[in-house]
Amino acid sequence: MADAPQTMVIVGGGLAGAKAAETLRAEGFTGRVILLAEEREHPYERPPLSKGYLAGNSAREKVFVHDPTWYAANDVELHLGVTVDRIDRQAREVHLADDGVLGWSRLLLATGASPRTLDVPGAELGGIHYLRRLPDADRLRATLRTLGRENGTLLVVGAGWIGLEVAAAARAYGAEVTVVEPMATPLAVALGPELGRFFAQLHQDHGVRFHFGASVTSFEGQDGMVLAAHTDDGEEFPAHAVVVGIGAAPNTGLAAAAGLELATGPGEGGGVAVDGSLRTSDPLIHAAGDVASAEHPLFGRRFRVEHWANALNGGPAAARAMLGQEVVYDRVPYFFSDQYELGMEYSGYAAPGDYARVVLRGDAGRREFIAFWQADDGRVLAAMNVNIWDVTAPLQALIRSRRPVDPDRLADPGVPLTEL
CATH class of the missing domain: 3.50.50.60 (FAD/NAD(P)-binding domain)
Structure with missing residues (x-):
């Protein structure tokens, strides 16, 4: 007897969820792909909301992950404005607020995060x-x-x-x-x-x-x-x-109610606890994006990353793991920011108390430099390039190497990054 067709359900219509759906189809999955989005907008990327779109430098339609016609063309069942009430792990079902029920073979939680609110008198005022x-x-x-x-x-x-x-x-x-x-x-x-x-x-x-x-x-x-x-x-x-x-808090309500393990340790950032393949405590359920607190093999610890690149890469990684592929999600964390004439990129992870020193290479006065966060033993934990471009690859390679580096060589622009 042939195996019954599988159904992949993705809860969360942001970048991680949309890229996971895209990856399932790109990897040749022919079963049902159902993408449940709480928002009524098609899946979009969030960085423009505080950068180009907010500043009036880019058009609204540029924020969307895919053209709206992509979903039907790729047989992705996109449901907008849908709220998931609960997950039934035993029956492998998600129950919707409108009393709908959907069965799943594998489930991905990409529920993101919500802004932390200020609970003070007058917080309800307009403006x-x-x-x-x-x-x-x-x-x-x-x-x-x-x-x-x-x-x-x-x-x-x-x-x-x-x-x-x-x-x-x-x-x-x-x-x-x-x-x-x-x-x-x-x-x-x-x-x-x-x-x-x-x-x-x-x-x-x-x-x-x-x-x-x-x-x-x-x-x-x-x-x-x-x-x-x-x-x-x-x-x-x-x-x-x-x-x-x-700040923002991960949307863990569904996961918690379903009995999935949450990340509660110091520095773990909350969120749904996942392993190196973005699998939760239930092997049939994965989590990706802002809601996931992942064991990172490079840094040897669990933490949660809220940035764009984590959703961009985490959604596809989770999708491949859902298909049974061997996945180790060990991307170096990365984010970027644009403010006035300054552009920067940050790679790595250096929480307060993790690093011993910050070393600068270049001219901070002219706002053209690279900053390195070093551990006591000389390893580079993180690096940020400011108005210096095309250096992300060597900086991330340096972080991955876990090799101690003399601070003087870090600071010397005459020493090529590739030699570090």
Whole structure:
């Protein structure tokens, strides 16, 4: 008797889910591929939401992973605006909010993450924005245009990547920008204080005002619209609009309710615990993208990566593993950012406390340099190239080598990266 046709169900219509569906077909899978998207938009990429699209430099249709006709042409059953209520592991079914039930042979969770919200008095006022979805970017883009025309003020809560990219876009429109951040520098967790100070200076040179060491405790409004924010050090900041960018939390509700193991250890970032092939504690269920906390063979630890490249590469890796292929997901973490005239790429992983020093190669004053995060034993854990291009491959090879390097050779532009 021939085997029954298999059904691959993907929960989550973002980049990871869409690329997983694409990979299943590219690898020759002929069974059913069902992609369940909670949003009503076709799957899209998120970086433009705080970069090119928000800044008005790229068109809306450029954000989509595939042309809308691709799904039907490749026999991918795309369901938009669908909420999955629960997973029945024993019956191998997903139950939908509209009482629909879908059976699966293999299941991929690509449910992403949601913005952390600011729970303070006045948080419900109009004019307070979070940026995660395409409609969020649509609204914020219109707001920034208006602020620019009217010389309005944007208050940004949080000096992480989203906060800084939004600040750069707002300044390009001509808006006044103030950033409130509880740490002593921007990007303190992502880059540490050494490079945090560099990004603070970049934004200050473009007219952004920072208020460090303080947290927003309340918002004040009139006629339902925000007018100002108050901080725990007694300051008041007028604002015609607010963007809150204080991080994101993985959407683990479905996984937790289904009894799948979650990542709860220090530094693991929460999320669904997966092994090196992105398999959860149930061997028939995989997870990829922002929701997955993966064992990384290169770094010898589990962590969760929220960046674009992880979704781009993790979705296909999970799809191949679902097909029974031998998969070791050991990509070097990578992300990029564009702010004003500065472009940067970051490879590797160096959490606070993991590294002993930061070594610079090049001219930080001209904003053309490479930064290296080194461990005590001289291994390079991470590297960031700023306005220097086509060096990602040798930088990632250096990180993969786990080879100790003399800091003086790291800092010397005369030593080719390939010799390190």
